[in-house]
Amino acid sequence: MTHDFDVLIVGSGLAGLSAALHLAPTHRVAVITKRSVSDGASGWAQGGIAAVLADGDSFDAHVQDTLVAGAGLCDLAATRFVVENAPGAIAWLRALGVPFSLEDGELHLTREGGHGARRIAHVTDATGAAVQRTLIDVVRQTPGVTLFEQHTLVDVITARKLGLPGAQRCLGLYALDDATDEVLTFRAPQTILATGGAGKVYLYTTNPDTATGDGIAAAWRAGCRVGNMEFIQFHPTCLYHPHAKSYLISEAVRGEGGQLKLPDGTRFMLDHDARAELAPRDVVARAIDFEMKKRGLDCVLLDISHQSPAFLHEHFPNILAKCAELGIDITTQPIPVVPAAHYTCGGVLTDLAGRTDLPGLFAVGETACTGLHGANRLASNSLLECMVFAQAAAQAIGAAPAAPAAKVPRWDDSRVTDADECVVISHNWDELRRFMWDYVGIVRTNKRLERAAHRITLLQAEIQEFYANFHVTRDLLELRNLVQVADLIVRSAQLRRESRGLHFSRDYPDMAAPAAATILVPPVA
Numbered sequence: 258m259t260h261d262f263d264v265l266i267v268g269s270g271l272a273g274l275s276a277a278l279h280l281a282p283t284h285r286v287a288v289i290t291k292r293s294v295s296d297g298a299s300g301w302a303q304g305g306i307a308a309v310l311a312d313g314d315s316f317d318a319h320v321q322d323t324l325v326a327g328a329g330l331c332d333l334a335a336t337r338f339v340v341e342n343a344p345g346a347i348a349w350l351r352a353l354g355v356p357f358s359l360e361d362g363e364l365h366l367t368r369e370g371g372h373g374a375r376r377i378a379h380v381t382d383a384t385g386a387a388v389q390r391t392l393i394d395v396v397r398q399t400p401g402v403t404l405f406e407q408h409t410l411v412d413v414i415t416a417r418k419l420g421l422p423g424a425q426r427c428l429g430l431y432a433l434d435d436a437t438d439e440v441l442t443f444r445a446p447q448t449i450l451a452t453g454g455a456g457k458v459y460l461y462t463t464n465p466d467t468a469t470g471d472g473i474a475a476a477w478r479a480g481c482r483v484g485n486m487e488f489i490q491f492h493p494t495c496l497y498h499p500h501a502k503s504y505l506i507s508e509a510v511r512g513e514g515g516q517l518k519l520p521d522g523t524r525f526m527l528d529h530d531a532r533a534e535l536a537p538r539d540v541v542a543r544a545i546d547f548e549m550k551k552r553g554l555d556c557v558l559l560d561i562s563h564q565s566p567a568f569l570h571e572h573f574p575n576i577l578a579k580c581a582e583l584g585i586d587i588t589t590q591p592i593p594v595v596p597a598a599h600y601t602c603g604g605v606l607t608d609l610a611g612r613t614d615l616p617g618l619f620a621v622g623e624t625a626c627t628g629l630h631g632a633n634r635l636a637s638n639s640l641l642e643c644m645v646f647a648q649a650a651a652q653a654i655g656a657a658p659a660a661p662a663a664k665v666p667r668w669d670d671s672r673v674t675d676a677d678e679c680v681v682i683s684h685n686w687d688e689l690r691r692f693m694w695d696y697v698g699i700v701r702t703n704k705r706l707e708r709a710a711h712r713i714t715l716l717q718a719e720i721q722e723f724y725a726n727f728h729v730t731r732d733l734l735e736l737r738n739l740v741q742v743a744d745l746i747v748r749s750a751q752l753r754r755e756s757r758g759l760h761f762s763r764d765y766p767d768m769a770a771p772a773a774a775t776i777l778v779p780p781v782a
């Protein structure tokens with residue numbers, strides 16, 4: 258079946274839904290999303306959204322804090338653009354009905370690490386969930402938007418791939434419908450990738466299952482450049498438990514005196530940094546990684562049991578309840594934790610309107626590399642980036658000349674059969690995520706990167722064979738994308754012969770001059 262729209266948006270996180278709402282008054286929009294509309298990282302964001310809203314704060318200060326975090330690699334124009342549009346983005350959310358936390362009728366602003374002022378607008382400690390709830394409600398009542406849940410992007414369709422004469426451009430996409438196992442054709446002159454990050458490429462991640470780098474891999478296959486893929490932000494403390502997936506233990510636990518310990522109860526952070534548990538995120542993550550690798554540990558312990566039960570109930574009710582569910586009483590026991598992949602700073606290269614290298618294809622949100630984050634993301638800048646670039650992309654699409662609809666063939670699966678050995682897929686998923694964790698994690702070396710590159714080459718061949726011969730499934734599509742993204746991360750890391758921001762190499766421990774982004778150029782698609 259072929260669907261025709263003016264704009265296709267892949268992903269229903271904050272980036273995708275914001276773009277849909279900006280476009281809906283004037284365009285017929287399809288939002289294609291691989292699970293339910295509410296699945297994705299946006300709903301999991303806890304802290305909030307950064308914007309200059311307080312007296313005494315300034316755009317220059319927010320820009321400066323972002324540049325410092327980005328360790329010399331932020332694009333100044335992109336940073337200014339996002340910062341200056343932030344108050345408008347918050348006003349837009351308020352107008353839609355997001356119930357931000359208030360104090361005396363004004364927005365209550367918190368302060369987070371790296372920010373020199375109070376500038377984080379939030380909805381208690383569950384900002385993303387409140388924002389997503391509001392946007393989903395509005396989208397459902399917006400006639401111009403058609404929602405396709407349980408539909409997974411397979412690939413974008415380009416004129417060159419179809420062998421059409423004339424200029425190269427994006428003509429639409431193929432998506433797998435879970436309900437029928439059929440690959441559907443979606444045609445539109447404009448497509449926006451808003452598929453989020455790629456945290457699932459690592460064994461431990463704070464990201465939801467949807468974060469498999471699909472948009473990055475699809476854009477790369479369609480001929481778009483990607484940038485800065487080596488910069489993966491690791492959160493130092495994610496709950497480690499066989500039955501707990503991706504549960505983040507807030508940094509506030511260390512802020513309130515939580516101590517990191519080895520299984521025998523020895524504190525170790527002071528051996529790594531004079532600021533101990535209060536050292537910056539990347540320092541703590543590296544220290545935990547060091548201790549785990551040196552001693553062959555599965556996890557370390559975060560102990561906050563010196564605080565009274567009343568204090569813990571008041572300050573950390575959610576963490577307390579989650580741990581209790583798993584049989585851990587944090588009032589008397591330490592919490593097992595590991596560092597975990599948290600945010601993908603790199604992605605598909607875009608301009609200030611979210612345009613990629615492929616005409617007719619945009620990338621917005623965590624899937625994009627706009628230049629805002631540089632070598633390290635400043636807390637609470639990412640939800641903001643989703644909204645600012647979604648609006649910019651919608652404006653660019655609104656101003657674009659109409660493109661004639663092209664004839665697009667239906668998906669051809671006449672030469673493939675059903676897979677007989679699905680175990681290959683689950684095995685390869687596990688293998689990939691484990692070696693990426695061990696070899697391309699928080700601390701890298703030339704040797705480890707070489708090992709990872711070697712394994713990726715083997716996996717790519719195996720998966721390509723599977724893809725060519727069998728009906729596609731969501732697991733296979735995600736694995737294919739994860740391996741592609743792993744390859745991009747490793748190649749970017751190998752090109753960076755220095756340590757900067759989130760990329761730390763034992764072979765090149767110092768920062769080199771001049772600072773330059775890592776840009777990978779795909780083979781001609």
Ligand SMILES: Cc1cc2nc3c(=O)[nH]c(=O)nc-3n(C[C@H](O)[C@H](O)[C@H](O)COP(=O)(O)OP(=O)(O)OC[C@H]3O[C@@H](n4cnc5c(N)ncnc54)[C@H](O)[C@@H]3O)c2cc1C
Nearest residue numbers: 268269270272291297298299304305410453622623637640
């Ligand atoms: C635990 C946690 C806490 C965070 N806290 C904060 C915070 O306080 N402040 C902040 O600014 N940032 C925070 N972040 C980061 C922020 O949440 C993300 O960067 C942001 O939500 C990304 O939004 P997005 O729309 O780009 O992607 P997502 O919200 O992840 O949405 C991606 C969408 O694409 C869909 N999708 C993916 N692949 C396909 C495919 N092949 N086909 C169809 N659909 C597909 C997914 O199902 C999903 O709907 C946090 C992240 C995590 C994980």
